[in-house]
Amino acid sequence: MGRTFINAGWPYLYDVPGLHNCVPMLFADVYARFHRLGGDEVFFLSGGDEHGSRVEFVARGLRRHPQGLVDEKYAATVPLLEAMGISLDTFARTTDPRHGRFVGEYLARLFERGLVRWRDFDIPYCARCAKHLPDRFVQGRCPHCGDVTYGGQCNNKKTCGRVIASLRDGRCAVCGGGVEFRGRAHLSFPTGPYRPAILPQLRSSKELGPEVLRRVEETFRDVPEAALTRDTPWGIRFPIQDDPGRTVYSWADSLLAKVTFAPEAFWRDPDARRLFFLGMDGVPFYGVLLPSLLLASEEGYSVSNWTLLPNAVLIYEGGVCSKSTGTGIWLQEALSVLEGDLWRFHIYHTYAHAERHADFRWERFAQAVNEELIGGLEGNLARAALEASPGPADTVRLDGVRSLLLGLETAAAFTAVMDLVRDPAASRATLLEATSLLSCFLPRIAARARLRLLGSAVRVFEGGPLSHRALRARYQALVDERRDRLSLEEDITGLRADSLCVCPIDLKEQ
Ligand SMILES: [Zn+2]
Ligand SMILES: [Zn+2]
Numbered sequence: 104m105g106r107t108f109i110n111a112g113w114p115y116l117y118d119v120p121g122l123h124n125c126v127p128m129l130f131a132d133v134y135a136r137f138h139r140l141g142g143d144e145v146f147f148l149s150g151g152d153e154h155g156s157r158v159e160f161v162a163r164g165l166r167r168h169p170q171g172l173v174d175e176k177y178a179a180t181v182p183l184l185e186a187m188g189i190s191l192d193t194f195a196r197t198t199d200p201r202h203g204r205f206v207g208e209y210l211a212r213l214f215e216r217g218l219v220r221w222r223d224f225d226i227p228y229c230a231r232c233a234k235h236l237p238d239r240f241v242q243g244r245c246p247h248c249g250d251v252t253y254g255g256q257c258n259n260k261k262t263c264g265r266v267i268a269s270l271r272d273g274r275c276a277v278c279g280g281g282v283e284f285r286g287r288a289h290l291s292f293p294t295g296p297y298r299p300a301i302l303p304q305l306r307s308s309k310e311l312g313p314e315v316l317r318r319v320e321e322t323f324r325d326v327p328e329a330a331l332t333r334d335t336p337w338g339i340r341f342p343i344q345d346d347p348g349r350t351v352y353s354w355a356d357s358l359l360a361k362v363t364f365a366p367e368a369f370w371r372d373p374d375a376r377r378l379f380f381l382g383m384d385g386v387p388f389y390g391v392l393l394p395s396l397l398l399a400s401e402e403g404y405s406v407s408n409w410t411l412l413p414n415a416v417l418i419y420e421g422g423v424c425s426k427s428t429g430t431g432i433w434l435q436e437a438l439s440v441l442e443g444d445l446w447r448f449h450i451y452h453t454y455a456h457a458e459r460h461a462d463f464r465w466e467r468f469a470q471a472v473n474e475e476l477i478g479g480l481e482g483n484l485a486r487a488a489l490e491a492s493p494g495p496a497d498t499v500r501l502d503g504v505r506s507l508l509l510g511l512e513t514a515a516a517f518t519a520v521m522d523l524v525r526d527p528a529a530s531r532a533t534l535l536e537a538t539s540l541l542s543c544f545l546p547r548i549a550a551r552a553r554l555r556l557l558g559s560a561v562r563v564f565e566g567g568p569l570s571h572r573a574l575r576a577r578y579q580a581l582v583d584e585r586r587d588r589l590s591l592e593e594d595i596t597g598l599r600a601d602s603l604c605v606c607p608i609d610l611k612e613q
Contacts, residue, residue: 108370109148113127130380137508148194150357150364156240163277183435186438214343219331222288223286225284227283238333239255240275241273241274243274245263246267250263254273264387287334289332291328294327304394315411322391329355333349333351354392379411380414436578444545449471449472454514455515468571479524481563485555493532496535504537551563
């Protein structure tokens with residue numbers, strides 16, 4: 104019996120979620136299910152960064168209050184995650200007042216102990232908008248790679264993604280005007296003192312890749328002091344010097360949500376395992392800022408057994424799905440066409456076959472489902488269900504799958520379990536255990552498979568083999584129906600920032 108804390112990233116709530124956005128969540132879900140199966144105490148958390156500066160930016164563009172926007176997106180997101188079978192314990196909302204109090208008090212304690220202090224930062228300011236420009240509100244070039252990006256963090260996630268203290272050639276993302284720099288006092292938090300405690304913890308994680316370590320060390324160099332407040336009314340106020348125009352940096356806010364929303368034992372138990380599934384752009388925050396904030400608190404929060412698993416979500420972003428072209432596998436439509444488990448199958452199957460750069464093809468997807476699941480699995484279950492005297496379970500191969508899962512080798516574990524459930528020589532006892540492991544990947548399909556093995560007449564797949572032409576046509580018709588909405592959302596996510604107006608939103612009034 105052990106404790107495992109699992110966190111998975113989810114994109115900003117106003118995005119139209121695509122299947123590619125689910126990748127960290129789907130990888131995390133395998134381990135939440137696997138550790139629960141083994142009797143571990145698991146807490147599986149995800150959530151929305153509802154105070155993100157992009158939320159405020161979009162809300163202004165839409166002339167809406169950000170709270171209304173995030174409420175709407177939350178209501179739309181939860182059923183999608185349920186349909187995908189994501190077994191979250193909590194989907195945290197950073198606008199929850201309980202969390203606001205927790206963050207305020209947390210930072211106040213650090214302030215009282217002198218670990219955070221006011222310091223002047225040069226902040227870009229737009230005279231035309233009469234506004235200081237936090238992260239998403241300023242556009243320019245990354246000082247490290249030269250790419251065009253917004254402030255805060257470089258948008259070039261593949262080769263850079265570094266945290267940016269100050270942009271080159273910055274201009275206002277709202278009106279396009281030039282910026283000047285004005286000194287503003289913000290709460291500053293030096294992370295350097297925690298480096299000697301954090302790096303050895305990360306290095307001791309077998310699963311942590313060299314690229315992750317490199318980015319962690321780079322972040323300690325790039326931003327030795329993190330500014331924990333921003334010039335925006337949309338966020339959590341700092342209780343010691345309450346100023347309606349200056350609120351807690353949304354990354355600090357959303358990182359601390361991992362503590363607010365999880366039972367304390369998962370942070371205090373030094374033996375608990377902590378797994379973070381995220382995109383590579385999350386590494387500076389989960390590898391540096393969160394553990395530094397936890398260590399600074401001296402509340403007994405442990406940063407041991409800390410593993411960052413930036414999975415292939417980025418590669419997907421560059422490949423299959425793109426909001427800018429309006430094409431991709433969008434969750435809402437995808438789930439109207441096929442059950443969530445078949446989309447889960449697609450993701451694990453794709454990574455298991457190292458097709459990371461492959462474009463999604465309906466034909467290939469339908470073929471894999473037809474061959475491996477409908478033909479391979481269903482046929483094999485029918486055979487085993489009739490087995491007169493069940494042979495012993497193949498413990499060697501079953502333990503092989505378990506040890507791959509313990510080593511977080513998702514793709515190899517998926518291949519091994521699929522091979523096992525389709526093996527015509529596997530006994531019913533083996534298949535019963537194998538389908539239990541399969542439930543980590545394909546929970547609903549595995550549940551029906553087990554019923555079948557236990558003698559029920561239930562079919563694992565209704566309707567027989569998939570026709571890729573029919574599927575594609577149904578999916579495309581649904582997407583076309585929603586095309587107008589998709590393009591609207593595309594406009595507001597900032598690619599046409601110059602068309603946005605500044606509209607004064609009184610954030611005190613809802
Ligand atoms: Zn860059
Ligand atoms: Zn401006």
